[in-house]
Amino acid sequence: VRSHLRHVLGSQSVTEEVLHTLVTEVEYTVNSRPLIDVSDDPSDLRAITPNDLLILRPMDGLPPGEFFRHDQWLRRRWRQVQSMANQFWKRWTKEYLPTLSKRQKWTVPRRDIKVNDLVLMLDENLPRNQWPMARVTAVHMSNDGHVRSVDLKTSSGTYTRPVQKICLLEATT
16 A cells, blocks of 8 residues: 555645545545355345455445546645545556455466356446445356356346456355
8 A cells, every 4th residue: 555655646746634645544444345245146246345344334435536646746635635646546556456366377277267156347447445245147168168248237237247357256065
């Protein structure tokens, strides 16, 4: 988190209030990531997050606005913080999510994704702090016998995604 904050802040000079607000936004982002599913019910797409454990109830953040890179140089501090929080989110998702689904060389056997696994969908177009959860409803095998794409059920519909665009959160037995 510290290294991402350094990159976001760069050489900007910010006030203590701006820094405190940014760290609070970053704290919410990091602690809102899904860990494991809440129940064994395949239709339940909720996951336990660190925020749930810290405050003992589900927490919804405020929806972020649309901000662009040039907003960080404006004198309005709130817009500056929101712009920096968006930059942190982009770096965080690009560098944290790949660690959830490390791709190893094919000589090391690993478990393929199966039906009813809880997964996190990767979508670069979603706004900040949105973690789309899905259940695997069907798997599509390739000629070599490994799963290469899956059908997913989300709260908004069903999708087909390659396994590179999903992260396994919790495997079913």
